[in-house]
Amino acid sequence: MLIRVVRMTFAPEQVPAFLTLFHATKHRIRQRPGCRHLELWQDAVVPNVYCTFSHWDDEAALNAYRESELFGEVWPATKRLFAAPPVAFSSAPVTVVE
Template sequence: MHFNQMYIADFKQSFVLLKPQIEAFKGCTEVNLFQDKANPAIFFTISKWENEEHLENYRHSALFKETWAVVKPNFVQRAEAWSLSLL
């Protein structure tokens, strides 16, 4: 996620509050936030889910929709997401 510089501090504060709620969501085993060292306006979240169904349930939840409604307008460019498999 690449944010407007003015939103960085707010996003970090929001994530601290949201992390326990996301991790409490059924099927979530871990969620972490990473900030790019070269460009502090770029962030990555990495979350681990028991299965794809739990992730999809989260993506359709009120928590996700409410959070996304606040976060999305602060993007400098479109966010990207990937689902990965550990090899």
């Protein structure tokens, strides 16, 4: 499993547009092959900072989404609302052997 976090800082006046876009597309993203989970988080201190938190089967599933028509709709529309560059990273759970 691959966990993807994307931290996005929006211009405060653009937050409603982002929330509308996210809520209009979240179900379609969740239905993408390999997407196991998608959440939206809001920063507890800075209200115009949001993170998407998603689980993917693997990097190939995430890359397939990133190459999809849906991503081509969602990401450019989201980027136009940014006040700062996004920060994104992928991680994998660690299995601890005792």
